[in-house]
Every structure is written in structure tokens, then in C-alpha cells.
Amino acid sequence: MTDKIWIATLKKAVILLSGGLDSATTLAIARSEGFACHCLSLDYGQRHSSELGAAQRVAAALGASEHRTIKLALDAFGGSALTDKNIAVPTQPADGIPITYVPARNTIMLSLALAWAEVLESRHIFIGANAVDYSGYPDCRPEYLEAFEKMANLATKSAIEGHAIHIRAPLVALPKADIIRLGVSLGVDYSLTVSCYQADQNGTACGRCDSCRLRHQGFVSAGISDPTHYLHPDSSE
Amino acid sequence: MTDKIWIATLKKAVILLSGGLDSATTLAIARSEGFACHCLSLDYGQRHSSELGAAQRVAAALGASEHRTIKLALDAFGGSALTDKNIAVPTQPADGIPITYVPARNTIMLSLALAWAEVLESRHIFIGANAVDYSGYPDCRPEYLEAFEKMANLATKSAIEGHAIHIRAPLVALPKADIIRLGVSLGVDYSLTVSCYQADQNGTACGRCDSCRLRHQGFVSAGISDPTHYLHPDSSE
Numbered sequence: 001m002t003d004k005i006w007i008a009t010l011k012k013a014v015i016l017l018s019g020g021l022d023s024a025t026t027l028a029i030a031r032s033e034g035f036a037c038h039c040l041s042l043d044y045g046q047r048h049s050s051e052l053g054a055a056q057r058v059a060a061a062l063g064a065s066e067h068r069t070i071k072l073a074l075d076a077f078g079g080s081a082l083t084d085k086n087i088a089v090p091t092q093p094a095d096g097i098p099i100t101y102v103p104a105r106n107t108i109m110l111s112l113a114l115a116w117a118e119v120l121e122s123r124h125i126f127i128g129a130n131a132v133d134y135s136g137y138p139d140c141r142p143e144y145l146e147a148f149e150k151m152a153n154l155a156t157k158s159a160i161e162g163h164a165i166h167i168r169a170p171l172v173a174l175p176k177a178d179i180i181r182l183g184v185s186l187g188v189d190y191s192l193t194v195s196c197y198q199a200d201q202n203g204t205a206c207g208r209c210d211s212c213r214l215r216h217q218g219f220v221s222a223g224i225s226d227p228t229h230y231l232h233p234d235s236s237e
Numbered sequence: 238m239t240d241k242i243w244i245a246t247l248k249k250a251v252i253l254l255s256g257g258l259d260s261a262t263t264l265a266i267a268r269s270e271g272f273a274c275h276c277l278s279l280d281y282g283q284r285h286s287s288e289l290g291a292a293q294r295v296a297a298a299l300g301a302s303e304h305r306t307i308k309l310a311l312d313a314f315g316g317s318a319l320t321d322k323n324i325a326v327p328t329q330p331a332d333g334i335p336i337t338y339v340p341a342r343n344t345i346m347l348s349l350a351l352a353w354a355e356v357l358e359s360r361h362i363f364i365g366a367n368a369v370d371y372s373g374y375p376d377c378r379p380e381y382l383e384a385f386e387k388m389a390n391l392a393t394k395s396a397i398e399g400h401a402i403h404i405r406a407p408l409v410a411l412p413k414a415d416i417i418r419l420g421v422s423l424g425v426d427y428s429l430t431v432s433c434y435q436a437d438q439n440g441t442a443c444g445r446c447d448s449c450r451l452r453h454q455g456f457v458s459a460g461i462s463d464p465t466h467y468l469h470p471d472s473s474e
Contacts, residue, residue, distance in 0.1 A: 072309050079356035097394045104352035107392045111348040115341035119316035137394075144391040151384035155344045155376045157334045 010036045012122035013168075014113045017041050017067065019054030020195040021215055022128030022171055025183035027062050029170045030126045032186055038120060039067040042109050044102075045075030046082050047089070050203045054194040061189055070112060079103050082197060089198045091208040097136050098210060100197055106139035110148055110167065117165065118156050125152075129169045133176035133214050145169050176218030184224060191227035200231075207232035247273045249359035250405075251350045254278050254304065256291030257432045258452055259365030259408055262420035264299050266407045267363045269423055275357060276304040279346050281339075282312030283319050284326070287440045291431040298429055307349060316340050319434060326435045328445040334373050335447060337434055343376035347385055347404065354402065355393050366406045370413035370451050382406050413455030421461060428464035437468075444469035 013035035059067035078084040129140040149167040196205035207230030219226035250272035296304035315321040317339040366377040386404040433442035444467030456463035
């Protein structure tokens with residue numbers, strides 16, 4: 001009986017889990033706040049599909065209540081180096097928003113999380129968006145996330161019945177080194193995570209793309225050993 | 238050469254096309270405004286999947302440039318009579334928002350349209366949302382659509398580079414009878430469309446659900462013969 005009451009009162013959260021460093025840390029934060037975590041990954045035809053296996057391992061390692069992967073063929077639209085194999089992943093920082101930007105990806109993922117949250121009767125959606133050490137994607141900025149939250153609170157039956165939805169992006173203002181320090185303190189095993197935009201099927205990182213560069217510099221700045229296996233380790237220095 | 242210039246300058250729009258009465262009318266409006274129409278349907282595990290065939294026929298009949306159907310298993314989440322076969326479609330009007338409401342459906346569909354619009358370099362997304370003769374779904378109301386537009390203009394690379402996105406819902410304030418009159422004047426063949434929440438594979442409508450009721454009353458009010466084939470024609474009177 002006691003168990004049942006505990007389960008009924010535990011707050012549920014939906015966590016967008018890509019399998020990368022930021023979303024793994026976000027899951028650890030949600031767990032540390034006592035949420036029952038329902039993790040959602042999107043199989044959208046991404047080049048680095050090994051992140052999906054990483055998401056599954058991260059969810060299990062961090063005690064998620066559940067992990068689901070939903071399939072959606074965004075490669076049918078293309079328009080990004082991550083969803084169109086004919087566009088190469090850049091190995092040098094870009095001026096402006098790089099070609100690895102996937103049109104409306106976070107909007108699509110947050111929308112799916114919103115749907116699931118409503119069915120679960122959860123009021124909390126966590127996303128690992130970061131607007132400090134990031135690639136300049138528009139849908140990682142606080143003003144975007146606030147606008148999504150406002151829209152979500154007009155969109156759903158549960159919200160208009162008085163149960164407000166909260167979009168939580170606990171990493172949005174943190175430098176990568178702080179994210180890593182926080183994650184380590186919460187027990188995140190970063191060797192399970194895959195950040196690289198062109199990781200191979202084993203999760204080996206290129207060491208050259210924007211995502212590898214930001215990740216590796218984060219470990220260096222944090223003074224923590226980087227457990228990532230890079231194909232070109234010198235390039236990420 | 239003239240042809241090429243014409244093609245290059247023709248404005249593109251993404252049209253959310255369910256295959257129902259409202260979205261067909263919306264496509265006709267966008268065509269009448271001179272848009273090259275790229276129609277998007279969502280195969281989301283809906284009970285009334287015959288609407289997808291209707292969408293294809295409507296797109297062809299109304300001269301769409303393109304029609305794509307994207308698959309996304311929302312029935313994995315459930316929570317609606319349209320995505321969970323264990324929940325019956327009601328045959329009586331509900332108090333409040335009925336169980337045919339699909340959590341976050343319009344948000345998901347608009348997000349996908351936003352992604353495609355960005356890839357197409359289109360600034361116009363049309364949706365057949367209506368908040369007059371409707372089922373009370375929160376994601377059909379003007380305030381929701383305005384909030385989505387605001388969010389979209391912070392979400393995308395093209396928007397922050399100065400190309401504003403416009404969410405167009407030309408039917409939002411029209412009674413059903415006016416929608417039907419307008420559609421007829423624009424050449425919409427409503428016999429091609431499927432509105433029923435539990436239409437069979439041939440598109441035969443139940444005549445009893447909320448959607449059948451609103452549709453049939455619209456034809457009666459407009460003084461236009463309803464071309465729909467109802468299984469229970471008396472119930473929709």
C-alpha cells in the first residue's frame with residue numbers, strides 16, 4: 001500500500017534524450033530533483049544514429065522509468081548535414097548558423113514531448129538545450145524556449161484545464177565545463193554518451209566537428225579527463 | 238526562359254491537408270491566392286486512415302504542386318479515441334473537450350510543416366483550424382495559432398535571418414456553412430473529402446460522431462446538398 005501511494009505521488013517528467021552529453025546531464029538533474037523520468041529519443045534519420053543506442057544505455061544507467069524511441073523520417077525533408085548524406089559535416093567553425101542545423105528539430109521534439117507529457121499527466125518537460133558553448137542554433141536560446149512554453153500552455157487540454165506545462169532547460173546558461181562538472185557530481189558516466197555529428201556505428205567520434213570540439217574543450221576547461229574515443233584526437237584539442 | 242522566371246517567383250506555401258472538409262477548403266484558398274502548394278499529411282495511426290487517401294485525391298484535384306504523407310506513430314502515446322482503438326468515438330456531444338482530442342496534434346503537425354517550409358524556403362503555412370463550428374480543441378483557437386507563430390519566428394534559421402513565417406488559418410472565424418459556400422465557389426469537390434472520425438476504408442462516414450454532425454449541419458445551413466455517404470444518415474440530421 002505504501003509503495004502504491006509513493007508511485008502515485010512521484011512527479012513524472014518527460015526528458016528529451018538524444019544520447020549526447022547535455023541531455024544525459026539533464027536526465028541526471030531531473031532524477032536528482034526526484035522526478036520519475038520518461039525519456040524520449042527521436043530516430044529522425046540522423047547521420048549519427050549511434051546516439052540512439054547511447055540514449056538507451058544512458059537511460060538505463062541513470063535510472064529512467066522508461067525510454068522510448070519514436071521514428072520520424074525528417075531525412076524526407078533534408079536541408080541539413082545531419083539529415084542529408086550529400087551535405088558534408090563541416091570540420092571548421094562556421095560564420096553564422098552552421099549547416100548541421102536541422103530545421104525545426106527542437107520544435108518537433110518538444111511537440112512530441114508535449115503530446116506524451118499530456119498522456120502521462122506530466123507537467124514537466126526537460127530539454128538539454130544550451131546557449132553558451134553551442135553551435136548558434138536558434139532553437140536552443142532562452143527566448144525560443146519561453147515562446148514554446150507559452151504556446152504549449154495554450155495548446156493542450158490539460159494546460160487550459162489549469163495544469164501548466166513547464167519547459168525546463170537547466171543547462172541553458174551554463175558553460176560546457178560547468179555542465180560536465182555538474183554531471184560528474186551527479187554520477188553521469190560520459191563514456192556512455194555520443195556527441196559527435198558523424199560518430200560511427202560504435203560511437204567513435206570524429207574529433208573534428210563542432211560538437212566534438214565543444215565537448216572536448218569542455219572536458220579540458222573542467223580539468224576532467226575526456227573519456228571519448230576520437231578518431232582524430234589531435235583535431236579536438 | 239519566361240517559364241523559369243515564373244516558377245522561381247511563384248510563392249510557395251505548405252498546406253496541412255488532413256483530407257477533411259476544412260483542409261480541402263484551405264488548400265483551395267491558398268491556390269486562389271496564387272501559391273504553389275506543398276501539401277503535408279500525417280499518418281499518425283489515426284482510426285480514420287481513409288482520410289489519407291482522401292488527402293491525396295484532394296491534392297490532385299485542386300492542383301497542388303506536391304503532396305507528401307509523413308509517418309509518425311502517435312498511437313504509441315495513445316490518450317485519444319482517434320489513436321487508441323480501445324476508446325470508442327462518442328456519438329453524443331461532450332461537455333468540455335471531447336476524447337477525440339489528440340494531445341498536441343496540431344502542434345506536431347505545424348512543427349513538421351515548419352521544418353518543411355524552412356527547407357522549401359517558404360514563409361507561409363496554411364492550416365484549416367476552425368474555432369466556430371468545432372469540437373472545442375484548444376489547438377484550433379486563434380490565441381494558440383498566434384502563439385505558435387511567435388514561437389516559430391524564434392525557432393528557425395530563416396526567421397531569425399529576417400524571413401518571417403506566417404501561420405495562416407483562413408477559416409478560423411468562419412461558420413461551417415460559410416466554409417462550404419466558399420469552398421464550392423472555389424471548385425472544391427467535397428465528395429472527395431473524409432471528415433468522419435471513424436470512416437471505414439472506403440471513406441463511408443458513420444453519421445453519428447461530432448465531425449459528421451458538424452459537417453452535415455454545415456451543408457444543411459448552407460443550403461447545399463451534402464455529397465457524403467453516411468452509414469447512419471438520420472443521426473447526422
